[in-house]
Amino acid sequence: MDIQIEPQFLNTALHGDEVEFFVFPQIEKERLDGEIIRVLWRAKMEFVGTVDKRKGSAISFIVPDDKRMYTDIFISPAESGRVRNNWKVLVRIIKWDDPKKNPEGRIVKVLGKKGDNDAEMESIVLEKGFQMKFPPKVEKEAEL
Incomplete structure (x- = not known):
């Protein structure tokens, strides 16, 4: 039930x-x-999303692509300095103790500008849980 x-x-x-x-x-x-x-x-700790930098503020959030993630992810000013507004990123939740506050995240990978073909393709792949790179041993075996 x-x-x-x-x-x-x-x-x-x-x-x-x-x-x-x-x-x-x-x-x-x-x-x-x-x-x-x-x-x-936690079933999932990493999310693909779009950077939303607040004008005139050091505060940034990641707006997740996954609609089942019902809240934006807070990014510290130090983290947010690595990216620009409307860029796609892969972010990992590092802390979320209070349901009244946004989870805090750390940027794992910068994918590129929202709408850019490569960034969007990689976003889809990562959001579905696949990796773009394989260990060197696997890459070498695939060449044979």
């Missing part, structure tokens, strides 16, 4: 995460409602 979790009760859970939850007492309802208590295991 499915348990319905309303957005305000997600805590910091994301699609596919393994979680501990609480089921609210039911009064003759068709569905079960609940709340996420804590995330036990």
Whole structure:
């Protein structure tokens, strides 16, 4: 049976995460409602997205391409100095303790300007969990 979790009760859970939850007492309802208590295991830590630099501020966010990621990812001023507005990046969540705040991320890879063919192609590949590069041993074997 499915348990319905309303957005305000997600805590910091994301699609596919393994979680501990609480089921609210039911009064003759068709569905079960609940709340996420804590995330036990993250299904996904890296997201592809677009840099959104706030004008006149050192604050930047990454707007994820994955619509199941329901919040933007905060990037520190030091991290944000590496990229420009509207660039595509791969970002890793490094901290997210408070559901009332955005997760904090670190840029893993700069992909290029949004709309650029190479950046968009690599974005799709990385968002689906594939890697663009293989270990040298695999590359050498593929040449044979």
